[in-house]
Amino acid sequence: MGDTTTAAYLAIGLTGDHLAALAGDPLPAARLGTAGAAFAVAGIDRIDGSAPGEATLESTVAATFLAAHAPGTAFLAAAAPHRDHPYNLARRVASLDHLTRGRSGLILGVRDGYAPADGEGRRAWGGAGLPGGIVPGVETTRDAAIAIQKLWQSWPRDAIIADRESRIFARGDRIVHIDHEGIFTIAGPLTVPATVQGAPVLAWYADSADAVRAAGETADLVVLAPHEDIGAAVAALDAAAARRFSGDGRRALLFAEVAPPDGSRGADDLAERAASAAAHPGVDGVLLRPAPGGAPAVAAFVDEVVPRLAARGAVRRHDGGTLRARLNLPGPAPLLEGARPAFPAPEPQPPLAFAPSI
């Protein structure tokens, strides 16, 4: 997909200190929309393998709050199935996607850097009944990614009929269990219907060859850590297209993260390297982080880095709408054909002897 256009998408990676600052003073968040970015990642430092920063916010609640203040910006909430269970995560991101009218997604990592490190006897997922615990890793994230995408399809939106005549709200028999049995065992269905864009976008922050491979088989979009080799990732994603768990044969979109400038070299250097990554064959987008420093750093990024990228013709602006529409991503391939209905078929209710006044 990446080689059909000359310019790449722009994505912005917000770290914990950006989230905490913008939540305290959300007005600068609205400026994110003027950057023309396809999306912003809420809490990217949570899943990039770095040591925790001084402050952060949980990604799904932060993204929901900031999205309400930045109606032009799409958000990916960063999380790992580490101390967060896939059912809870799927539900929160689907809620976020409804509340932003389809401008949202989830970006998974293998570990949550803010969660305490696990070791002997420590439980990754601390829900009841799992004394052995689940060990974080590429395979755990892969399993969570699959379960989450099934949950997002478990309640088809058109099962809602809201027919006042028969007084049936939804075709309960069209809502299905996912009966997922992998590293996680999850019956489903989810508590909310499918979202307006079909399903939230599922992304993966990949910082190893194993992660790139697994992400290529399960995610809509991969953000590649700056230290990883772009050419190798392109080849791995191309090869993974035939092994997609959904069978859709698509190649995941590739966003290359561009490392922040070190010290004296400033916005020009960053823009130059971003333009170079964007021009790499097979790259669909670049992800850049504002410098540390809260809301002023976000404003400086929008004012200084973004115009330099535009001047180089390195990034393309999106046309708004849902996140899938912005990224030219089709709706998700159906994952639950033939699944077990969750509820019995509706029975029309007895006719009324009165005309409703409500």
Next chain:
Amino acid sequence: MSTSRTGRVILGVNVLVLGYLPAAWQSRRLHPESFIDPAYWHRIGRLAERATLDAVFLADAPALGDPTYDANAGRFDPTVVWSHVAAATERVGLIATASTTLNDPFELAQRFLSLDHLSGGRAGWNIVTTRHGTAAANFGLPEIPERENRYARAAEFVDLVLALWDSARTGEEVHHRGEFFEFDGRLRVPPSRQGRPALLQAGGSAQGRALAGRRADAVFAAELTKEGAIRHYNEVKRHAVEAGRNPDSVKILPGLLVSLGSTEEEARRRSDELHDLGPASYSVQWLSQAIGYDVSKLDLDDRFPDEVLAAMLDPRHPGGSIGFRQSIHERIRKTNPTIREYLRETRYTGSGHGGFVGTPEQLVDHIEDWWRSGAVDGFNLQPDLLDDGLEVIADEVVPLLRKRGLFRHEYETDTLRGHLRAASA
């Protein structure tokens, strides 16, 4: 009845999505996707703030109930939807229910303190242990652990969450070794304007009330009779004193199902209509689920058999919340109705939670009576249909309460805990 009580009533609204009756979605004021419409939730938050309510409240379980006849089965995650409402409001408290059985304490502590930070200190956590087996199946559990075990875990869970919230303020690591959790680390979320989220407790079991007295800022109780309410009120306040707390530091806020009309007759008609629009089996199914006995097997013109009544009070008997069962038992014992009579009567008086059908003036009389009697510190109102019910609360009920000196004219405090504390000043 004591008439000398000072302070004011606390008022919240339990947002049962569209309204507590399953037919709520049929209102002409709503569209098929109102329950997932960001504009709907925005409006609910703004209306609650127009009424200067202390808080909006969301119940929760991480599992889907059958939405065939009831849009209220569809539920956003409460912390996420309140983050959306936080952006549209400034003062109203935002209380989210979350399970100690089906969450991780670190993740939950981080998420609630985040909501508290971004809302400027308006978050509350309603602590539940979750008793639905369908929720267990979403988390790889064959069944929900039994009550004793759930509450033992809940007590340790809450202690750990409180320690983590402290760690966000002090920067000092938590080192926890317990029966359920081992933990070394700290939270890195900025503390909120109220320091940490307020704690609420909703279970009516003996363990639940003890936990509330020890830890909670407020209790979301279930009361059908004033006598029962006074007894439970005193029980929780006694637990608070035994834990070395000021009894005023834990507020008792029973749920109250409300159908309002400009006359009592109009209110009854509205309630009847909403019941008749719902699935025919709604009341029988609700009662069966609550008491853990299939009521449809009984002759509706018989009185409740003794063994059914006895099982209601037995914590080992399966069924709904112990608090609901106690309040239902209390109501049946009082008038000894047939099952049909009970189901009809509870249209107007509530089942589990108390109910009220009448005019705004009569509702204000009821609130004042229970508050002056020392049965409650306030109510968590549950309108039959939220969209217009909340308008009537804002435009008629609250102004009447203000006229009687029972409610504030505008917000005087910024945070949820600030609202709760100021009520007993």
